[in-house]
Amino acid sequence: MKKEIWALVNAILLDRRLISLGFLLLALVFLDFLVLRSIVSELDILEHFLFGFVLSECVSKTADSMGLNKMVSRKVGWKDSRRADLLVRLFGFFLIGGVLWEFSERFVFPLFGFTADPFFSFPITLSNVDGAVDVAVGALGSVVAWYLKKRQ
Numbered sequence: 375m376k377k378e379i380w381a382l383v384n385a386i387l388l389d390r391r392l393i394s395l396g397f398l399l400l401a402l403v404f405l406d407f408l409v410l411r412s413i414v415s416e417l418d419i420l421e422h423f424l425f426g427f428v429l430s431e432c433v434s435k436t437a438d439s440m441g442l443n444k445m446v447s448r449k450v451g452w453k454d455s456r457r458a459d460l461l462v463r464l465f466g467f468f469l470i471g472g473v474l475w476e477f478s479e480r481f482v483f484p485l486f487g488f489t490a491d492p493f494f495s496f497p498i499t500l501s502n503v504d505g506a507v508d509v510a511v512g513a514l515g516s517v518v519a520w521y522l523k524k525r526q
Contacts, residue, residue, distance in 0.1 A: 392431050399424040407488070422508045426467055426515025433466030434459055434523070460520045467516040472509045479505070 386392060399421060406417050437443050437459070446458040 386432060386435055389431070389435075392428060395424055396428050399428055407486075418508065419511050422512040423515040423518075426471060426512030427519045428515075429467055429471050429512075430463040430516035430519040433470070434463050434520070437462045437466070459523070460517070463516045463520050464513060467513055468509070471512050471516075 402417065402421050402424070406421065434443075443455040443458045443462055446461060447453075447455040450458065452458060
């Protein structure tokens with residue numbers, strides 16, 4: 375079990391593209407909170423796209439190391455695991471990214487003096503659609519990461 379966990383950690387940490395995009399995402403988030411929010415209010419769209427991309431890659435590497443993609447392919451009856459990889463990436467993003475990011479915006483960001491974007495209020499109007507757009511753009515980042523992955 376320990377060996378598999380370290381293999382997963384090494385696979386993620388040795389992926390230069392993934393680490394570079396992760397640091398770019400962190401830099402954008404910090405710059406956005408410190409300086410850019412008042413100048414470029416819609417920079418968070420890029421942040422959510424990169425978050426979806428990076429999270430999708432991490433979820434995919436984790437699922438591959440556990441054999442989850444092959445198991446899902448076998449259970450559904452698909453011959454290759456590429457479609458299962460997309461399914462696992464999107465499920466992982468919506469579960470982790472959609473819930474974690476949006477709940478942190480709602481409950482953690484106010485602790486630092488930032489107002490939460492309304493996401494869970496109905497009816498959905500132009501003033502509270504930002505959270506739904508954020509999740510959709512993150513899902514698009516997940517799909518782009520899947521599309522750019524080399525065919526196995």
